[in-house]
Amino acid sequence: SSTDSYDYIIVGAGTCGLLLANRLSQDANYTVAIIDPGADERDNPNVVDPLGWLGLTGTSVYWNYSSIPQEKLGGRVLEYDAGRGIGGTSLINGMTYIRGDKAQFDAWEQLGNPGWNWTTMLKHFKKIEQFFPPLPWQETAGALYEDEYHGTSGEMHVGFNPALLSGSFYGDVKASWAALGQTLNRDASSGDTAGFDVWPQTLDPVKNVRWDAATAFYWPVQDRPNLALLNGTVSRILWKNDEADVPEASGVEYLTPDGNIKTVNARREVILSAGALRTPLILELSGIGNPSILNGLGIETVVNSPGVGENLIDQSNVALTYSTKESFPGYAPYATFVNATSLFGDGVEALAASTKKSLPIWAQQIAAQTNGVISARAIEHRLQVQHDLIFKKGVTIAEILSSASGTTAISAYWDTLPFSRGSVHLSSANDINTPAINPRFLSVDFDLAVQVAVGRLATKFWTTAPISAVIEARVDPNSTILPDNATDAQWEDFTRSSLISNSHSLGTAAMMKREWGGVVDSQMRVYGTGNVRVVDASVLPMQVSGHLTATLYAVAERAGEMIVGDRSGL
């Protein structure tokens, strides 16, 4: 019937999928179906309330994944999170809105993606955003911005939290970071994250509500007659039975909540937006992947694409907790981004040289993890691009949050550009819901060295005047409290036993040259297919220093322009 055929099928009503659905259904002549198993969460108070998100942990709005045991973390299994509901992970995330460093986006172009750079991304960043300037009292509390980097008429509302902490804490944090050489950054979304800043969030500060992908891009257009939302979990792409040179998708197969298998036809394209932990699973069940992995699962190879599910890059988050002498009644979203020079000081040049020598060894190790289907040379090239970012372009390599709430002060920190590479694959051909997630944290030693150096800096911060005056004691739960003069070995043990996922997984269907292990081209088309794209965190080839949603919305916006642009040619 006509109801089960659409021009475009978008798999996943998440952060990227809903923006894309909005753009592809703008022209009423084209029909769009979005498929997602999640529910309407508009009445969930912890979704809506910008201070409620930690109350969502583990609830039905979470997919609640786990990693496989982590070899370098003493076999620990880590919790992995993604959002489940109309809005995807934008329903459950911390709403932090920070882009990344210019050179990190320019590097995408070097990885084989013409036209992908800071200049084009800034255009998209501005287009999707409606920025709410801080109120005068918020400016006093540290909420600053540079007008030229922000948009005024997009659907994504961005502003400062109405519960922003006021009082002396901000000035003390700023002064202690300045004493450590980390000066004020008025706007971390300007293409330069370095220094200390107070970040805005994806929220509407007037209504005081979260502004997730559904609120911004889907609910306002849900009545478009050419836009459908289907409830279900997609298992695989269905292929046309024709003699075309490259496989073409005819539609997808999905499982309804009551357990029925249904199919829906795509007249033009199938677009996967199921997130970095799920999109590779759908590709694999559809026969796109590393043939030896597919054979092992009993899946016939349709497209030999060894990069599928490889190149998983997440960051590792470590927290330090302190009790304070006074209580802080407000929200303190403070970040400090540091580059290699400020982290390693005089040792940075020697470190640049020694790590450069290690690149071929790390590349061989990562190639071996893929059983050699991606060559060490290809991987070394990618690592070299990252090495240049760190040591030649001076991008920031770590983020340290320094916050307080009630009588607890906390630092959470992570290396933004780890060299370790992990993977995510199907755990079985019968289970589309349980990804085998292996971030391989700390599999490259340098990542541990960075984490230790950042941990030392984060600790030094709380002992630096004037902020030191508010601190009572270290109170880290469940782990050894490190002595003030802890050795490297003690820091390494602490890091291995306490790090968790930073929830920034990406790269598992990377937009990159095919010979380097890329899965999609610079138009986000899956190599080897006629009409399948990936538009979600899977395509980001490398980490960025900021948080991911700002970048993802811009990527989805660009995808929308590309797909609409292709219509005249089809």
Ligand SMILES: Cc1cc2nc3c(=O)[nH]c(=O)nc-3n(C[C@H](O)[C@H](O)[C@H](O)COP(=O)(O)OP(=O)(O)OC[C@H]3O[C@@H](n4cnc5c(N)ncnc54)[C@H](O)[C@@H]3O)c2cc1C
């Ligand atoms: C706890 C947490 C906190 C975070 N905090 C921040 C933050 O403060 N700031 C920030 O910028 N970023 C943050 N992030 C990261 C950011 O939110 C995610 O990277 C981003 O939302 C991912 O977007 P996506 O479009 O790739 O996937 P998602 O938004 O996850 O969308 C994927 C969608 O696909 C659906 N789906 C999955 N499998 C299938 C299937 N087989 N069939 C149909 N549908 C399917 C899912 O239900 C989901 O709706 C956080 C992430 C987490 C988990």
